[in-house]
Amino acid sequence: MSVLNKNDFEYAGLNSRDDLQAVMGAVTLPSAPAMAEQVTDIPAMYGNQFNGMDYTSRTISIPITIIARGSQDKYNQIMHNLSGLLLSDDPSDNGKEYPLVFGFEPKVTYWGHVTAISDPQFINQGAWDATLTITFVQSDPRATLPQVETPLKNGLNTITVDGTARTEPVIQVVPKRDLKHIGFTLNGGEYGLGPDSDEDQAVAVKPYTQVVNSDVLNTMAEWTNDANAIAQMKTAGKYIYQGEADSNRDTQVLMVKLANGVKQYGTHQPDWYGPGVRFTGMTNSLTNYRVKTRIHHIKHSGTHNGRAMGRVEVLLLDPNGATIGRFGLADSAGGGTPTCYLQITK
Template sequence: MAKFYGVHLDEVQMPDFVKVVGIQHSILPPVSQNTVEISGRAGAYDFGNEIGTREITLDILVVAEEENVMPQLLEQFGAWLYHDEAKKLVLGDNPNRYYMAKVTGDSNIKESFLVGEGSITFTCSDPYIYGMEKTLLIPDTYAGEVLDVENTGLAETFPQMQFEVTKDVSAFSVVSGDEYVDLGTPYTVDVESPVNISPYLMKDQLTTTNGWTNSGSVEGGTVQGTFEVWNSHCFRQASQDFGTGSNWHGGTMIKPLTTTASNYEMLFYFYISSNVEQVGRVQVCLLDSNGIMRGRFQVKDASIGSSKLQFEGWIYGSGKSNNFARFDLPASITSMFGYIRLVKSGRYYTVELYQSTDSTERNFRYLYGKRFFDGKQEYQDKIAKAQLHLGTSGTAKPAYLEARDLYVISKDVTKNDTQIPLILQVGDVLEIDNEKGAVLKNGVPFYQYLNPTSTFIRLERGNNGVIISPADAFKNGQITYKERNL
């Protein structure tokens, strides 16, 4: 007899005081036929099927071990049930498959002191059943041949693709049958050599402190300690010892850019986690060739007795400072993996803040943005260096802080009409999410070179052929998909 392993929602098991006594769900979600009737023609034209939403109903018993605790148990059960968005729902009769579902409708319980009886309905607006995740690792010897990708599910699915770029290219494409994702323009003999219009002034994943030097000062605080490389992927405070001080204090380091820039884009990735007893800030600064502050951006928790994250941004020039960006993050966000994006283009400054839905995955969503016009041209000094700082304040316990990646890209280069831009450079990571229609470069949306006729790629049931071009422009390529069934 098959064993029932319980019910999990958002990877959390149903409370053990709730017993599932029955599951009601359909073999298929509702299927309707799209037809068009034509006058004078018998029957109708068949334009395929429409798949509706799937519903799953659990018949349950809530069992209390003693009287007068049922209300508290129902509150706990309600907290487990309720989510704003669909979450993974795993039914214990098939623990290797899951639905994307959230509870809807009434949740009435017939209560008799020690036992409550009722039914809970989950709605799956995405009607598919998801199974195992499969990954095809593309060999580094790949030379442009057709890759055989087998979809072992019973329905079409949309793959995720990732490539580490190994040479500068002006175009990149992935093709499967009649579907394709096409980026950039191939180089031809009718134009001059491709030009790099966005050269990196700094491209540092903070896996070594080589090239970085300790600074003797930090804006709004004192220098205490220095950085260490942690787990081969970030800077953090060495030994987590922030020293002492009555104001902000902690480590700080500076690294020069390859050249100065008037127009640029900065991407700074960070992680911060804080609680009601902790205080901390993670900060990135841009300096001129004399080490004078020209931009400062930070996420901090400066409150004791609560956990309240804030984002702040300043620009400096003409003896002035301008705190043009300030944002209080939602109270629900007490820890975040995110990035700050700053673009300086002529007299315009644009800053944006993004948060990932996972502490390790680069699945970012937009949180905040602000634009500033430097009408009097007071903030136009060139930048030449970058500075990082991690700190706490006073005697409060320090929050957990990481500086993860820092990119600075020049926007000073221009091209003429006979030149083609290089869109991907050595070390870039290109990601294509064919389900969401998303293209990311180094975790940041990358649509400016996407061919508008691109259709994105779906894997039909069974074998599918995939071709990637140029074949010699990447390594560690992979194609990942989840099995889907109706």
């Protein structure tokens, strides 16, 4: 977007000076939209019955000057460019409105459409410099100011924005704990989410029921690396489960065991190898469920950093031990960028 000077305007992303090659004149903004009084003439009544006012569109006239510098070719080029950019012959554009911003009030945006481009009036005959007027109409006569975003605090929130017209807020609620009730008033109306009575709040239904608590890995009681248990865990490619895994009580992380300063991956193999463990925490089958996990992939550097060295993944198993979900990170051969993958079966 070009820099908007005070004597420029921008319509649909087009700068008047750089794109339209025109100089904007003095723009007088109308003080109000077109208004029409709605009344009913009732026979034998003194006066008439007032039924309200219609506030319709607002029209902004933008005078511009084309500087052709004595060249008819330059004048023709600017005129073709002007009409081609401001007016569209694409039927899909019909009905669209675009933003208009003036350099003398860059924070105010008017949404509307061009309804007319007047015939040019030459300033000096033979100089090919001309003036004309672009007619811009707003179907909604209001203008908009920059959006104000503010987080809500506990208790009563009063948010004041610039401008003279009423505006409707957009409220986004992102619960961080069990949500029972949130309420707010909007231009005199009261709105709420969730039950608002003490009786209903006491028995509010949680969206999720926690079946398995977060495993803190303190005891490894529900984890096993028994050969029969982990042999059923199928993943892509050739792999060999071997070595040992351990838990860190401070960070609650499950990782390859470190013994005497050496990671216990097991003996060298030509394919992927390392420890695999299985966690059995759910005691019943659920139709809908949500599992949260976190994995950490480390990319080593050094003599062999061009090799595919690290692969870590989480497998989701059905009651029979078959893999129904897979999420992981792995190095690529030849020192390529690590790959992230997600697989889910139906």
